[in-house]
Amino acid sequence: MSDHPTIRARRRGPALEEAILRAAADELLTTGYAGFTMDRVARRAGTNKNVLYRRWPHRAALALAAYGHLAAERYTLPDTGNLREDVLTVLRDANRHWASPLGEVLRGLLTTKDPEVLQLLRGRGTEGGADLLLPVLERAVARGEARPQALKPRVAGVPLALLRHEYLLRGSTEVPEAVLVEIVDDVFLPLVQAVTASVTATADAAK
Template structure:
């Protein structure tokens, strides 16, 4: 039943968007009643987030190109494609809804606390195993810098899809230098 409800919620989000999604419509699509939904998800926000996060998590395969840059570029391209798709539109609607709904914001923060770090940490762990990086690079906040910068491009610049040249800049000018710099000795602070 839960899978049917989440699938129906995702269909509703894709078809009508978060603003128009109602528990009644989701129940109708899932062939159940609103009470069955409310027992599992007390709010529309909770249901929308659950549907979105399940969809995104079941559609993530970690690339293995044999190099850190190749893997990171592939993950960025996939994220770019997702952000530019109707699924990305759902995420943007959930984020926009969070501005006026403290409950939705708290739920989004709870569900996305790791910012999707698992695939990024996987490619970094492979790079450490290949000797491309030091183990100090394995940190969730550091791992997700590239995708956070990509998300910022969508939010601040309003790109329908971020150009490949920007993806290369994110990797070559920020992400890879950051990762390679982790674990290096820092000079002592002269101010004490």
């Protein structure tokens, strides 16, 4: 019993912090933000609440940090050379993400009352959505697939805003593919396409 786990070497600094964040992330993924308790995180991390409160001022801050720790990897935009495919891909990715446990965490965090956390959450570009599709739209304009007048954050943000809206209405369940297609074909493409786009209505039988 040389390295018996019962008597673990005392962790400090970054190592401990990493362990705590992992534990907190696991808790978020299993129990969600509701049911995320400091006691459970501390127990899972093999430490105690004090250590948590020395690093994060309150529960929400820890949860937010854990989420950030999870969602650390960077996202790469699609570039298929086709606006419709690009936007659909982004919508599908976002749909998957928001329907995943990770997305549930995010939504749980968004519904917190803590103004400080909301500030932080909104600070992350993750939430804008506008900026995400803007480059896609930009390329589409360059290819002549979209009107230059449509090249605005407000317009580029429409698809993700509508997707988010679906989540508000439906709850946690994944948004069906048909809705994504509607968002793109009934709203976004008619909105951004060149003036000759009235043809699209007849041409979308091609899909």
